[in-house]
Amino acid sequence: MKAVVASSLVKRFGSLEVLKGVSFEVDESEIFGLIGPNGAGKTTTLRILATILRPDAGDAIIMGHSVRDEPDRVRRSIAYLPEDAGIYRHLTGLEFLSFMAGVYGRDRECIKEGVEIAGLGDALRKPMGSYSKGMRRRITLAAILMLRPRVAILDEPTSGLDVIHAVHIRRRIGRFVEESGATVIVSSHNMLEIEYLCDRVAFISGGRIIEEGRPDELKAEHRAQNLEEVFAKLMEAA
Amino acid sequence: MLGPLLRKEVKELLMERSILVGAIIIPLIVFPIMGALTGLGMSAAMERAEVGLVIGIADLDKTWLTSTHLPELLREKGIRIIKVECSSEDECAAAAGKELNAVIMIPSSFTRNFTSGIQSTIMTIYPIRSASISEISMSQRISTILLDIFKSLAERVHGGGIDPRFFEKPILENSMVLYLDRILRAPASAVAATFLTTLFGLPLVAMMVASYASTVSATSIALEKESKTLELLLTIPARRITILLSKLLGTFVIVLLSTFSFLVGFGIYGLMIAGSMRARILVEEVAAGQQVSITLIDLWPSPIFIPLLVSAIFIAMVMMTCVGLLVGVLGSDVRSAQQLVGAITFPLLMPPFFILVFAPLESLPIGVRIGLLLDPFTHLFLAIQSGFAGDITSAITSIMVMLGFAALLLLLSSWLFMGERLITARIALGRRRASGA
Numbered sequence: 001m002k003a004v005v006a007s008s009l010v011k012r013f014g015s016l017e018v019l020k021g022v023s024f025e026v027d028e029s030e031i032f033g034l035i036g037p038n039g040a041g042k043t044t045t046l047r048i049l050a051t052i053l054r055p056d057a058g059d060a061i062i063m064g065h066s067v068r069d070e071p072d073r074v075r076r077s078i079a080y081l082p083e084d085a086g087i088y089r090h091l092t093g094l095e096f097l098s099f100m101a102g103v104y105g106r107d108r109e110c111i112k113e114g115v116e117i118a119g120l121g122d123a124l125r126k127p128m129g130s131y132s133k134g135m136r137r138r139i140t141l142a143a144i145l146m147l148r149p150r151v152a153i154l155d156e157p158t159s160g161l162d163v164i165h166a167v168h169i170r171r172r173i174g175r176f177v178e179e180s181g182a183t184v185i186v187s188s189h190n191m192l193e194i195e196y197l198c199d200r201v202a203f204i205s206g207g208r209i210i211e212e213g214r215p216d217e218l219k220a221e222h223r224a225q226n227l228e229e230v231f232a233k234l235m236e237a238a
Numbered sequence: 239m240l241g242p243l244l245r246k247e248v249k250e251l252l253m254e255r256s257i258l259v260g261a262i263i264i265p266l267i268v269f270p271i272m273g274a275l276t277g278l279g280m281s282a283a284m285e286r287a288e289v290g291l292v293i294g295i296a297d298l299d300k301t302w303l304t305s306t307h308l309p310e311l312l313r314e315k316g317i318r319i320i321k322v323e324c325s326s327e328d329e330c331a332a333a334a335g336k337e338l339n340a341v342i343m344i345p346s347s348f349t350r351n352f353t354s355g356i357q358s359t360i361m362t363i364y365p366i367r368s369a370s371i372s373e374i375s376m377s378q379r380i381s382t383i384l385l386d387i388f389k390s391l392a393e394r395v396h397g398g399g400i401d402p403r404f405f406e407k408p409i410l411e412n413s414m415v416l417y418l419d420r421i422l423r424a425p426a427s428a429v430a431a432t433f434l435t436t437l438f439g440l441p442l443v444a445m446m447v448a449s450y451a452s453t454v455s456a457t458s459i460a461l462e463k464e465s466k467t468l469e470l471l472l473t474i475p476a477r478r479i480t481i482l483l484s485k486l487l488g489t490f491v492i493v494l495l496s497t498f499s500f501l502v503g504f505g506i507y508g509l510m511i512a513g514s515m516r517a518r519i520l521v522e523e524v525a526a527g528q529q530v531s532i533t534l535i536d537l538w539p540s541p542i543f544i545p546l547l548v549s550a551i552f553i554a555m556v557m558m559t560c561v562g563l564l565v566g567v568l569g570s571d572v573r574s575a576q577q578l579v580g581a582i583t584f585p586l587l588m589p590p591f592f593i594l595v596f597a598p599l600e601s602l603p604i605g606v607r608i609g610l611l612l613d614p615f616t617h618l619f620l621a622i623q624s625g626f627a628g629d630i631t632s633a634i635t636s637i638m639v640m641l642g643f644a645a646l647l648l649l650l651s652s653w654l655f656m657g658e659r660l661i662t663a664r665i666a667l668g669r670r671r672a673s674g675a
Contacts, residue, residue, distance in 0.1 A: 080470070
């Protein structure tokens, strides 16, 4: 079974058509990257997959359930890390992990795993309002990955982070897939990061998927050294 | 240097929608409307107090002075007189019925004392039938009129040779108040003071609870937006109605805590004020020859009033929590959500409070009455006033209407929590405004 099947997703905000028929498929245990410039439609696509937005046309099936018709069931299979996800300032990191484990009905082992993934040590006992941006990102990512969702949807997980935090997060995502066999959909405008992390990628621009494939295949096909060059060539051709 | 900085500051602040609407436009609209409505209520109250007074006279003296001259002077003041037959407080109270604004009992020795220049004590009973200033001020108005009339009567009887001390106060008024079929043996002024405390105090507490609920719930949702946790919250495997319920219950807990601390603080403040006022009233009334013993307990309507009051305030809290949620979604951050919620709840709460404190609903023009009845919070004040005046049926009716409004607002809030509206409501509003412009 495919973990995610997005079919002709269309989304409009008033007269602005943000998605113009986005389609892609993601296998189980695959890390799938959605890459494109700002405003391309990455976040809107992920929000539809996370059941926050409803598509105006088309549908997405996640672990056999439709985001249009069965959003409650979809939510049981996924965990979503929004772009620039915020934190509850007055909760400590540990309380936040405990809250997330509670709403997902997980046990104390899950919290222990969250503590390990976050790697924040004693800072976990401090209110999250005192955390740096990198620490916030680590605690929110830990809260998502510790749940071991069948599909993790991560929107720009390393955006705006320094190298240390970005590397920590990338490693954690890779290890999470290895250990859990879960599926990850990750968006980014950092194409080098996606190239390093993903099994397969899709380029999105102007609300449409313009190319899709394995990073090595795409580089070979377009005679490019990296995915940035692939994207540049695609845009020139368009 | 200052010029460009100042221009930038003013433009930035004025362009901020929450400041423009909340601090500049809304006051320009709301205060004139409130002023007009409150003025209307006050003039209705004054008209009620001044025209159409009906007074019953129980004349135990039956002399030329009490049966001819006194009624004549009362009629000259535009007062309609009805003769009543009673000789005790209870009989006279029963004679007040539903029509009379006061009953005066003239004692049998009145003419003999009055013509001899000796102060007589007359007994007056003032029925209070509704919890409004117009009703309370009526008793004080009648009391003043009576003193004037008896002064005129003294002048008519004694001519120029009148003792100035007798002319200053030819009668001693032993007044009592008929409230909910109970006779309160205290001067109308003392009852009015206690009554006013309750009349303002209870709706004020209700209003505080309600408006605080809206602020807390608006903050709750705006905080999720501002700290960017809303999207995370909306993807947890919980039904949206559960998330809504958690917001409502969380707000209730905070509001109840706030109400408790408010009541304790306000209670201490009230006790301190009441203590000094009570001492002053006692001194004044003892000096006037009448002992006062009136407390809030004496005015407490019936045991069912407390559950009615709590229910009305609780439903108002639910309504305002929903209003806060609905408004909070439109704010971009906590500050703008709080300003917006204030701008919306202020006009909902203030006009009914100010108008109904001054005059009963039925005394207002039909247009104002309809306007007020469409405001859900009018029914909060009506429920409190009716309950306080012992009209339990009307109080329950008002609470039922509030329940209807609360159900409607809950439905609207649930609708907001379904689908993508929490995320897109502000975008949609912004676009609608942009296309409208």
